[in-house]
Amino acid sequence: MSLRQAVSEYINGQSKVAAHHLERRAYIYIRQSTFGQVLAHKASQFNQLNMVERARQLGWQRDLIYVIETDQGTSASGAVRRQGFQELVAEVSLGRVGIILGYEVSRLARNNSDWYRLLDLAAVFDTLIADYDGVYNLHLFNDRLLLGLKGTMSEAELHLFRLRMQAGRMRLVERGEYRLSLPTGLERLADHTVVQHPDDQVRSILGLVFEKFEELGSSYQVMRYLRRHDIQLPRRQVSGADKGQIIWKPATQTVVYSLLKNPAYAGAFAFGRRRLEPARRRAERPRSGVTLQPMAAWTQLQPGVYPGYISWEQYLRNQERLQQNQSQFQDLIHPQGVPRKGTALLQGLAICGHCGHSLWVAYKSTPRYVCNHAAQQEDGAWCHSYYGPAVDDVVVQAFFQALQPAQLDALTAVLEQQQLERQRQLKYWQQQLQRADYEAQRAQRQYDVVDPDNRLVAAELERRWEAKLAHLQTVRQGYEDMQRAPTVTLAPDLRAQFQHICDALPQLWHSSQLTEADKKTLLRSLIARVVLSRESSDTLGIRLVWVSGHYSLFTVRPPVFSNQDLSDYDQLLEEVERLWRQGLSDEQMAQQLTQAGFRSARQAFVSSKTVQRIRLAQGWQRKRPQNQLVLEVDGYLTVKGLAARLDVNREWIRHRIRSQQLDPKYVHRHPQRDMLLIRDCPAVMAFFRHQLSSQATSQ
Numbered sequence: 001m002s003l004r005q006a007v008s009e010y011i012n013g014q015s016k017v018a019a020h021h022l023e024r025r026a027y028i029y030i031r032q033s034t035f036g037q038v039l040a041h042k043a044s045q046f047n048q049l050n051m052v053e054r055a056r057q058l059g060w061q062r063d064l065i066y067v068i069e070t071d072q073g074t075s076a077s078g079a080v081r082r083q084g085f086q087e088l089v090a091e092v093s094l095g096r097v098g099i100i101l102g103y104e105v106s107r108l109a110r111n112n113s114d115w116y117r118l119l120d121l122a123a124v125f126d127t128l129i130a131d132y133d134g135v136y137n138l139h140l141f142n143d144r145l146l147l148g149l150k151g152t153m154s155e156a157e158l159h160l161f162r163l164r165m166q167a168g169r170m171r172l173v174e175r176g177e178y179r180l181s182l183p184t185g186l187e188r189l190a191d192h193t194v195v196q197h198p199d200d201q202v203r204s205i206l207g208l209v210f211e212k213f214e215e216l217g218s219s220y221q222v223m224r225y226l227r228r229h230d231i232q233l234p235r236r237q238v239s240g241a242d243k244g245q246i247i248w249k250p251a252t253q254t255v256v257y258s259l260l261k262n263p264a265y266a267g268a269f270a271f272g273r274r275r276l277e278p279a280r281r282r283a284e285r286p287r288s289g290v291t292l293q294p295m296a297a298w299t300q301l302q303p304g305v306y307p308g309y310i311s312w313e314q315y316l317r318n319q320e321r322l323q324q325n326q327s328q329f330q331d332l333i334h335p336q337g338v339p340r341k342g343t344a345l346l347q348g349l350a351i352c353g354h355c356g357h358s359l360w361v362a363y364k365s366t367p368r369y370v371c372n373h374a375a376q377q378e379d380g381a382w383c384h385s386y387y388g389p390a391v392d393d394v395v396v397q398a399f400f401q402a403l404q405p406a407q408l409d410a411l412t413a414v415l416e417q418q419q420l421e422r423q424r425q426l427k428y429w430q431q432q433l434q435r436a437d438y439e440a441q442r443a444q445r446q447y448d449v450v451d452p453d454n455r456l457v458a459a460e461l462e463r464r465w466e467a468k469l470a471h472l473q474t475v476r477q478g479y480e481d482m483q484r485a486p487t488v489t490l491a492p493d494l495r496a497q498f499q500h501i502c503d504a505l506p507q508l509w510h511s512s513q514l515t516e517a518d519k520k521t522l523l524r525s526l527i528a529r530v531v532l533s534r535e536s537s538d539t540l541g542i543r544l545v546w547v548s549g550h551y552s553l554f555t556v557r558p559p560v561f562s563n564q565d566l567s568d569y570d571q572l573l574e575e576v577e578r579l580w581r582q583g584l585s586d587e588q589m590a591q592q593l594t595q596a597g598f599r600s601a602r603q604a605f606v607s608s609k610t611v612q613r614i615r616l617a618q619g620w621q622r623k624r625p626q627n628q629l630v631l632e633v634d635g636y637l638t639v640k641g642l643a644a645r646l647d648v649n650r651e652w653i654r655h656r657i658r659s660q661q662l663d664p665k666y667v668h669r670h671p672q673r674d675m676l677l678i679r680d681c682p683a684v685m686a687f688f689r690h691q692l693s694s695q696a697t698s699q
Contacts, residue, residue, distance in 0.1 A: 024098030026055040035073040051101040099128040115151035201431040226251035266315035267308030272299030353533025387558035429479040440468040559602040636677035
């Protein structure tokens with residue numbers, strides 16, 4: 001025992017270790033930060049285990065000395081993952097510990113929160129703490145101060161370690177030389193050069209994933225394709241007995257999505273793609289709380305560092321497509337439900353493009369698709385309401401367009417693509433068969449070289465050989481089934497049937513032979529979802545998602561409540577005023593406005609009544625003749641004047657003018673007075689007298 005230890009174990013000539021301390025347990029806490037240190041740094045373990053002898057020198061019996069080694073290979077930066085430290089704290093809290101021995105303070109804790117919690121408990125339950133310097137009693141101010149300083153220095157030391165390591169790491173990151181973990185399909189050689197995996201099947205399957213995403217445009221559809229054709233994905237094991245080996249596993253959407261998101265497959269070195277968010281970390285899941293960051297937040301990005309499976313431009317297109325596929329909806333998978341009665345054809349298919357919830361149908365004067373999720377769940381206002389017939393018409397026309405005969409050429413191209421996929425699948429099964437045959441032969445060679453008398457080893461090798469043979473048989477059966485699979489072609493008679501269906505379906509649709517439920521079932525055969533969003537007060541955006549995963553975009557302008565709800569109402573007012581000042585009639589203005597692309601609230605055109613209502617609401621009234629009984633104007637007869645001359649009703653004359661029985665060249669409208677004027681000539685008088693005589697004869 002050194003002089004320093006002797007001084008630190010006594011105070012005022014009395015030992016800090018009292019009799020009641022010796023009656024309780026002595027705990028020796030042993031810890032090293034990594035498993036590499038556990039395997040390589042044996043001297044540190046030896047020094048820490050020597051604390052057992054130190055406890056015996058202080059007076060503890062061997063049966064009261066306990067060693068905690070469960071935290072070997074664990075960092076002391078936090079107590080969440082250290083079961084041994086938690087056990088030690090629990091024992092102190094129960095008053096069972098007389099002394100805690102550790103070779104140095106950093107073995108017990110690397111942060112002050114854990115350290116001071118242990119010191120507070122030790123002070124409450126009169127527990128001593130000892131290290132290679134001496135024994136400390138937490139009731140003594142100097143001892144507590146010294147332990148506090150040691151804890152602070154230990155935390156500062158860890159902080160400096162991290163700073164130096166982080167600085168060195170960032171220098172490597174900036175040069176693109178930092179050795180990140182490579183995904184499946186990329187290998188790092190002994191000279192640190194990165195190459196694609198030497199296995200041709202691994203490379204071809206990874207290439208297939210990117211090719212199918214380019215074609216299908218959805219990670220989910222790619223996963224379904226792989227599952228449907230029994231194509232497994234290669235995955236490098238990161239732990240366990242097969243660590244570092246390639247294991248073939250069934251495809252999942254998570255794995256496919258991670259392949260598409262990883263920039264390393266585009267040859268890019270990317271650092272800082274993930275970030276730890278402590279607020280999301282869960283105590284029972286130490287690796288939780290890590291979130292993917294957007295590309296703009298990555299610390300370093302250097303394209304062209306690795307040999308890529310795709311180009312960087314294709315990777316950016318894939319990310320944009322994935323972003324578009326991520327509907328920002330709370331319920332991504334909506335149950336369609338069964339087709340029901342009712343004229344609303346999108347029942348179960350319509351989705352609100354603003355909140356992402358399914359729309360329900362409100363049958364009033366006309367069907368409407370209504371989103372009332374906020375009103376039901378949050379006692380808020382209705383989200384949106386969409387005019388049903390306008391949306392249904394667009395969707396039905398798109399459905400008919402998808403069935404047009406022109407699409408048969410696209411179907412032929414698809415069948416040709418399927419032939420190429422069939423060749424690719426045959427190649428995949430051939431490679432699987434070669435791999436399974438090689439593994440079976442290797443298992444046989446291992447069995448053949450074993451000593452037959454060594455029954456234990458021979459039995460295990462025989463079991464492995466039989467398992468490989470069974471797997472080989474399964475793969476061979478799959479390959480044969482793939483070879484026997486029929487080839488799909490579009491025969492001429494089948495093309496003619498499709499042609500007939502395409503021509504007959506629109507007429508059949510509008511007949512009474514199909515029920516509303518039948519129509520909904522037909523729509524669901526091609527359409528998966530219809531996402532509706534209001535782009536302006538009178539414009540709806542329609543995103544029609546086909547069952548293939550592709551989508552089509554449409555815009556429709558449904559009827560609105562009033563003209564003031566039109567998005568171009570201000571421009572409509574300006575145009576009406578301009579035309580009115582030119583002296584045009586309501587009919588003439590309505591015609592020009594319709595030709596210019598304007599519409600009214602409930603019609604796809606502008607009517608004269610709409611123009612009249614707008615004009616009168618703005619006070620744009622036409623000047624009427626002061627004398628309402630005027631018979632002639634500028635040598636022309638008015639309707640009243642002609643009726644008086646012929647002794648007939650004015651409406652009788654107006655009817656023949658509107659129906660153009662009278663040649664329009666004899667009629668014109670006064671631009672300021674808005675009056676019909678008829679030319680006073682013998683031809684006009686002869687026409688009307690002939691009409692009167694014909695009417696009298698018929699009576």
